[in-house]
Amino acid sequence: MIKVAIVGGTGYTGVELLRILATHPQVKVTAITSRSLKGTPVAELFPSLRGHYDLAFCEPNVEQLASCDLVFFATPHGVAQAQVPALIERGVRVVDLSADFRLKDIPSWEAWYGQQHAAPALAKEAVYGLPEVNRADIAAAQLVACPGCYPTAIQLGWIPLVEAGVVEPSELIASAASGASGAGRQAKTDLILAENSDNFRAYSAAGHRHLPEIEQGLRNIQPLGANPVKVTFVPHLLPMVRGIHATLFAKTSSSASLSPSELQMLFEQRYKDEPFVDVLPAGSHPQTRSVRGTNMCRISVMQPQDRDTLVVMSVIDNLAKGASAQAVQNMNIMFGLTETLGLESPALLP
């Protein structure tokens, strides 16, 4: 059994980790931390966990965390970079669900997050935990930076096109929408149901923190000599709880000319061995509910009107493949377990 701790267990990525790990056959959760709720039973905050966990929230304690095989950080940005170094020194493996170790360009991180980075060297060593790109490195990593929710959905949608160099990389456009759980379990007027139900809006269209992560990830897989990836990214808030839908637009390169079946084949081939990426039959539209509660990403690709603009649609559950389930996938890879262990249940539909 892998001994696991979760730092920052009161948010949605924390409770989602607990939900998934409750039936994982190789994991035992030994500690869940929260300074503010110290002493409160986990099942009191999250009644869905009654009968599954006897643990109470505890204060983070390096000794206790260091006694675990793996520590998940499900904390706001800025927390992990302060606490992870001490754990890394003691040989503990870490999967960080926050944004702290995702960007290699530290000045960029500091600009987007508005604070100095506390562990820049570690950020360079961290492996970006997108298994569909970095599986081997993840297996060997001590510190994995689990991708953001939008970046997961968007990168998985564009990877086949960008890797193959068949679209113009400097003119990528992503219109994506997330369920409200993506904003976290925060007491903000902007997030209350009466403000958001029966409503739809974009936000951060002028610049969202996930943009540099998306561009970094896609640039890493471009063919040599390609124009660097540039993305226009507009996120939207959906009046629902879970799910991300990314609608991606890319212009075919003048040199490339793919028939519809070649386009479909390009995606199917790229993901044929991936347990958690499902390329839908040609002509399909993926639905967010088809992945609710699961680690799956479902993708469709189309070329409307046979024109130059390709459309890719990609859906994930923002809390699952977009956060906690992907973190468990990373853990499975790091510990040499079957990659799908604990992640086998179909989506909750309807």
Place this chain on the structure above:
Amino acid sequence: MIKVAIVGGTGYTGVELLRILATHPQVKVTAITSRSLKGTPVAELFPSLRGHYDLAFCEPNVEQLASCDLVFFATPHGVAQAQVPALIERGVRVVDLSADFRLKDIPSWEAWYGQQHAAPALAKEAVYGLPEVNRADIAAAQLVACPGCYPTAIQLGWIPLVEAGVVEPSELIASAASGASGAGRQAKTDLILAENSDNFRAYSAAGHRHLPEIEQGLRNIQPLGANPVKVTFVPHLLPMVRGIHATLFAKTSSSASLSPSELQMLFEQRYKDEPFVDVLPAGSHPQTRSVRGTNMCRISVMQPQDRDTLVVMSVIDNLAKGASAQAVQNMNIMFGLTETLGLESPALLP
């Protein structure tokens, strides 16, 4: 491995059975029937099942069904009573999720459902599949009539009070509300999102088909000599997908006088060995999302203002404990498996 078939797999109780059984370690689903979608892969209708089932819908065939250890009927009322007798004769065990075998009083069934019953003798032999009442009989049963969704939530809420004879049984009042999946996967204008989102309404207040089932179940557990249970039952349609919340009112018997802690104890004692009934701490209000996708029923009991009217609140997932998960619980009991097998995952929250 238990060989299982599902008759009527295109509705919500069908897809919910498939979701649960996909990870059940002792079950293999060998056939899913649908006349109208014969030949269509199950995963084409329900994209959430892609990668989990290779089966296509097939026409119901007695030989094939008879080769199974267990057949689930997830059909509209009237279907099972026509097809089940042939399977019973051949020794197959059956769990019927429809209303066909729930009522012992055949004239009452015929009055509420507006048709003649095709297998009245079998209805009398069928065991009512509420494990919290009939566990031993279920274990020995060949035919189990799985309870309705409202009757499950409502009976579990009242059982401790009615069994103990501490409330006036002829004046029970149930105000209950269900997510829209309770109405099934039907093409009706009344069910479309634009008619129901941001809307709430009662329906069938003058008489709902689940009423005689609720009264039958509660009368069966009354103390000798008690006035027979009579229930006023008003169901409501919630602008959401899954979940039933029953708010139950009962007047304390003039002879009975329970203190708040005795009341709480009565419920805790009654369900202390039940894996799927969770009595919440005094003062709590159960939430439907706390049981989403699970076989749990969570219950609270209160005595507002120390007056004579007790309030019980009971929540279940209408498709899970209210239908398919309870059907699997019945199957586990019938085949001597651990009762919780395949039903261990916590609820999807948020």
Place this chain on the structure above:
Amino acid sequence: MIKVAIVGGTGYTGVELLRILATHPQVKVTAITSRSLKGTPVAELFPSLRGHYDLAFCEPNVEQLASCDLVFFATPHGVAQAQVPALIERGVRVVDLSADFRLKDIPSWEAWYGQQHAAPALAKEAVYGLPEVNRADIAAAQLVACPGCYPTAIQLGWIPLVEAGVVEPSELIASAASGASGAGRQAKTDLILAENSDNFRAYSAAGHRHLPEIEQGLRNIQPLGANPVKVTFVPHLLPMVRGIHATLFAKTSSSASLSPSELQMLFEQRYKDEPFVDVLPAGSHPQTRSVRGTNMCRISVMQPQDRDTLVVMSVIDNLAKGASAQAVQNMNIMFGLTETLGLESPALLP
């Protein structure tokens, strides 16, 4: 033109008043106060009001308020009782949408609201603004206490039965549900969409502040010598924005025996001259969306199974007839205007 000010304009009852008054032909809104947003244009906080109001929020100022013909208080409880006395002295008329002046029993108010009442004498003078009961007094009133949302829906549902003395008044049961706007525009984790969408739960079942208001109102209309009204009241939170649905249960008095048509007639007669109470045809179920954005209350009454328990269903828009539209109805009455002025639009359906 009636010169009007609104104290506390940043909440939902404030913006609803502004929405209604924007097209009221006899009203000019001259001031909207908010200490925290002083100087912010109203249309910046509520983009729906762009083009309708040039006003900015201002600090409350007695001189300015005293120059108005009418001041609406759309404030949290405790605010109006501190500020209203100065206005009353100067002869300004006031409609208070908060709970401050609703209860005549000051100790009860103080117990339920947990603070000392600052203007008990004024509370006794205030007229309870339910026009269907107190129209004449409202016309003459200087201070009107606008009813709460649940009390409006529930009293209107029971008034015909309680006035006529045909039900047992000490065993009334109300199961009611409200859209999330009823909880106000507050930054609370419990109110965010991710916690409430696809979820349903009761709250304050042990005792809600609207209970004494409901009981006070109904006791005032009871026949002489009747047992005093006692209500068991369980409110619930709906995953939607606007609307209250009250499902009311009452036991017929042993002496009274009404046929279904007499029951229907009792309601139709009671409300035949009321412009904002609509008794639906026998057998109907009212829907909250049928009154969305309007001052209407729609009501149905039934006697299920011809048993002793009557069921009344009553719907209003919690922000409209449950607050701001009813406040405007009161204003119209106080100033001798046509009672329906500015309140004529049909509901927004779908």
Place this chain on the structure above:
Amino acid sequence: MIKVAIVGGTGYTGVELLRILATHPQVKVTAITSRSLKGTPVAELFPSLRGHYDLAFCEPNVEQLASCDLVFFATPHGVAQAQVPALIERGVRVVDLSADFRLKDIPSWEAWYGQQHAAPALAKEAVYGLPEVNRADIAAAQLVACPGCYPTAIQLGWIPLVEAGVVEPSELIASAASGASGAGRQAKTDLILAENSDNFRAYSAAGHRHLPEIEQGLRNIQPLGANPVKVTFVPHLLPMVRGIHATLFAKTSSSASLSPSELQMLFEQRYKDEPFVDVLPAGSHPQTRSVRGTNMCRISVMQPQDRDTLVVMSVIDNLAKGASAQAVQNMNIMFGLTETLGLESPALLP
């Protein structure tokens, strides 16, 4: 008073017309037709209209319709083209809310709608009812083709850029999302709440019928010699009732170079005299609820990261400015009334 009839009154555009016209001071609705519901009172189908209309649905009758000043067609495509010619001959004015007369290119109409056009000559004469482009022609028109919902939101968003020739017209990209009422009041499994709540998906990404209408409208306003407009258009279905949000992407022309304030000014100038188009302050994101139930379109424009791709966000209520309110705006123009008459109420928020 203008005598008005509505052909096809049982759908959402029909009931929305009735809602708006109920308080329009210059209109009297004299007939509402429906073959299937002939004789049913309108207020029985739509309880929101109780007390507002005494009419019952009647069969369409040319004599009766011809006695009106104006006939609105709120019918499925194919109906108006069969019935309108007889009315036009008799001098009646017509506003058609369906797609029948929107496209000038008849072969294109026939290809997209899969049937022969019954009145091609009339289609050429019809005026496209987007007042912000065709106000003068509408005033003089006998037959107005009211724009589709997506085309209204999308054209209004792009008009300033396309008219000014500052973006590359052949690479326009529209990612738009609609509330479920856009699909109409139809009994389809795909539309039921249990299939769509807590879900988001694109549809018709390979080609939607509104595409040729959008391209036609924008081509009509292009500067001479520009590359013809080509649009990639992906519509999505939102889990809510009303509202369209269009997120529009356009590449700046190599020749044009606008500063952020010039860009903002371009939009503000274009719409400064338009009563129903509201350009939000720079940096804002429009919300669908800010226009709920109104004829407003609210628009924002941004240039993220100062790159070459402009982002425009445009919101309308699909049933109001996207259908019935715009039809009333057209009527007001046709009859020389104040253009905003009957359309003055602010949006219902929350």
